[in-house]
Amino acid sequence: MMAILSNLAIAIGLQIVLLTVRLVSNRRRIPLIPVRLPSVAIWLWLILSSLPDSLVVLRLRPWLASALLLSQSYAALQLLVWCTLEVPSSLAWWPRPPKILRDLGMLLVAAVITVIVLQEQAKINVVGLVTTSAILTAVIGLAAQESLKDLFAGIVLQVDSPFQEGDFISAGNGIEGWVVSLTLMSTRLQHVHGALITMPNSKMWSTEIRRFGPRGPIAREIHLNLDLDLPPEKATTVLTQVARANPLVLSDPEPTAFVYAYADHAITYELEVWQEDPTDNGFDVLRGQLLAQIWYALERAGRTLPYPVRELRPKARPAAIDDPAGYDLPSRLDLLRQNVLFTHLSSGQLEKIAPLTRCLRYAVGESIIVEDDRGDALFQLVRGSVEVIKRMGDGSTKTVAQLGVGAIFGEMSVFSDLPRSASVRALQECVLLEVERDDLRPVLEGNPRLVEELALLVSERRAQLTSLSQEVRQAQTNQLIDQMLKIFSTLTGGNPDVRPG
Numbered sequence: 332m333m334a335i336l337s338n339l340a341i342a343i344g345l346q347i348v349l350l351t352v353r354l355v356s357n358r359r360r361i362p363l364i365p366v367r368l369p370s371v372a373i374w375l376w377l378i379l380s381s382l383p384d385s386l387v388v389l390r391l392r393p394w395l396a397s398a399l400l401l402s403q404s405y406a407a408l409q410l411l412v413w414c415t416l417e418v419p420s421s422l423a424w425w426p427r428p429p430k431i432l433r434d435l436g437m438l439l440v441a442a443v444i445t446v447i448v449l450q451e452q453a454k455i456n457v458v459g460l461v462t463t464s465a466i467l468t469a470v471i472g473l474a475a476q477e478s479l480k481d482l483f484a485g486i487v488l489q490v491d492s493p494f495q496e497g498d499f500i501s502a503g504n505g506i507e508g509w510v511v512s513l514t515l516m517s518t519r520l521q522h523v524h525g526a527l528i529t530m531p532n533s534k535m536w537s538t539e540i541r542r543f544g545p546r547g548p549i550a551r552e553i554h555l556n557l558d559l560d561l562p563p564e565k566a567t568t569v570l571t572q573v574a575r576a577n578p579l580v581l582s583d584p585e586p587t588a589f590v591y592a593y594a595d596h597a598i599t600y601e602l603e604v605w606q607e608d609p610t611d612n613g614f615d616v617l618r619g620q621l622l623a624q625i626w627y628a629l630e631r632a633g634r635t636l637p638y639p640v641r642e643l644r645p646k647a648r649p650a651a652i653d654d655p656a657g658y659d660l661p662s663r664l665d666l667l668r669q670n671v672l673f674t675h676l677s678s679g680q681l682e683k684i685a686p687l688t689r690c691l692r693y694a695v696g697e698s699i700i701v702e703d704d705r706g707d708a709l710f711q712l713v714r715g716s717v718e719v720i721k722r723m724g725d726g727s728t729k730t731v732a733q734l735g736v737g738a739i740f741g742e743m744s745v746f747s748d749l750p751r752s753a754s755v756r757a758l759q760e761c762v763l764l765e766v767e768r769d770d771l772r773p774v775l776e777g778n779p780r781l782v783e784e785l786a787l788l789v790s791e792r793r794a795q796l797t798s799l800s801q802e803v804r805q806a807q808t809n810q811l812i813d814q815m816l817k818i819f820s821t822l823t824g825g826n827p828d829v830r831p832g
């Protein structure tokens with residue numbers, strides 16, 4: 332009985348010492364002494380030492396002794412870590428070891444103690460049991476896969492130290508908050524709204540982390556459109572003045588504003604300010620305040636925020652070389668003036684023909700004239716180039732000429748009323764000015780020199796096609812003039828016998 336009482340006194344004494352040290356450590360703001368495990372060890376010792384031997388079943392004795400020894404060992408380990416690591420590091424006697432490494436060390440020591448105690452006291456061969464049981468090993472290995480991932484990620488996070496307790500971090504998927512603790516398996520974050528977020532370490536390690544330090548400062552960018560008429564210098568002054576006057580904006584680094592881009596109806600500015608609060612919520616508040624204050628500042632400066640403005644300008648249609656429909660009357664008149672056939676025509680005469688002409692476009696490779704077809708229009712090449720192809724007696728074809736911009740073709744049939752003497756094909760995309768035979772009537776009226784020139788051109792080309800001699804060519808030219816006079820019989824007031832002199 333005496334022994335029980337003295338044990339009780341010892342237990343109470345130890346418990347009082349523990350609680351007193353805890354109280355003192357709390358007052359001194361040093362890490363609190365662990366009390367839970369030591370208390371369990373004290374009271375378990377008291378209970379087991381007070382039990383009469385007759386009450387304890389013989390088989391249970393080694394187990395109870397093991398439980399007592401384990402509780403005492405764990406408590407001693409905790410107290411040892413507290414006095415050799417936690418207290419000295421809090422007093423800055425030596426650096427604080429990473430929490431996760433300390434936890435891991437304690438876990439290992441506890442595991443070794445457990446194995447030794449179970450082996451010595453309870454006579455259980457734990458090592459042999461684990462190593463011989465392949466199935467058990469596999470089951471534990473599989474079950475612990477995720478936990479091991481978290482454990483190793485936790486160690487890497489501690490060693491690599493991408494953040495520390497107290498930092499504000501943004502960890503992807505919109506998860507952000509202050510780091511409360513980094514334990515063996517997880518990282519705990521205090522969200523701005525108060526909730527405690529627990530993230531498995533493996534996720535923390537595999538995600539992108541933005542670290543902002545314990546409390547900012549953090550740079551914020553605000554983009555806003557201001558009037559095109561507001562000179563950038565004035566605009567940036569207004570913006571920085573408003574920012575400087577806001578108490579949420581830090582004065583160091585100073586707020587800055589600059590032109591960011593030209594928008595449709597405004598100039599976009601970037602206002603960069605620094606803020607202590609790193610949270611999204613904090614930014615929302617600051618941005619709201621600044622945007623509202625800028626509105627008032629602009630009003631005081633006699634300005635408003637820009638609204639969409641559209642300036643409409645009618646598009647002048649040029650004589651587009653790419654658009655035959657764009658060749659209006661003046662453009663076609665210009666083209667006629669450049670035509671070598673019509674150099675002797677007066678402006679008035681050209682102005683009569685111009686409205687009757689039209690511009691046509693042909694694709695590359697397209698046939699404009701087909702040999703032997705009937706033809707009653709001639710063409711002036713405005714853009715591109717063509718080739719003149721003659722069919723030979725043996726059925727083959729021969730390119731007799733290539734014509735470029737300004738050239739005339741198709742005139743032979745127009746003036747001789749004979750079938751087309753050759754084919755003409757586009758070598759490039761071509762734009763042509765088409766003049767029909769009937770439209771030339773008013774021009775040829777009273778212009779025998781033109782008739783002669785046209786006849787000469789036609790007979791020269793014919794000679795080239797058929798390799799005629801000079802005399803035959805002259806005879807043919809005369810014949811052609813007669814023929815032309817007949818075709819354009821109105822030329823001499825309906826008398827085909829009158830020849831140009």
Ligand code: CMP
Pocket residue numbers: 700706719731732739740741742743744745750751752753754755792793795796
């Ligand atoms: P036409 O006979 O109406 O149709 C084919 C056109 O090819 C012809 O008018 C001429 O304009 C043109 N032509 C024929 N031979 C030549 C040549 N040797 N040189 C240039 N153009 C030619």
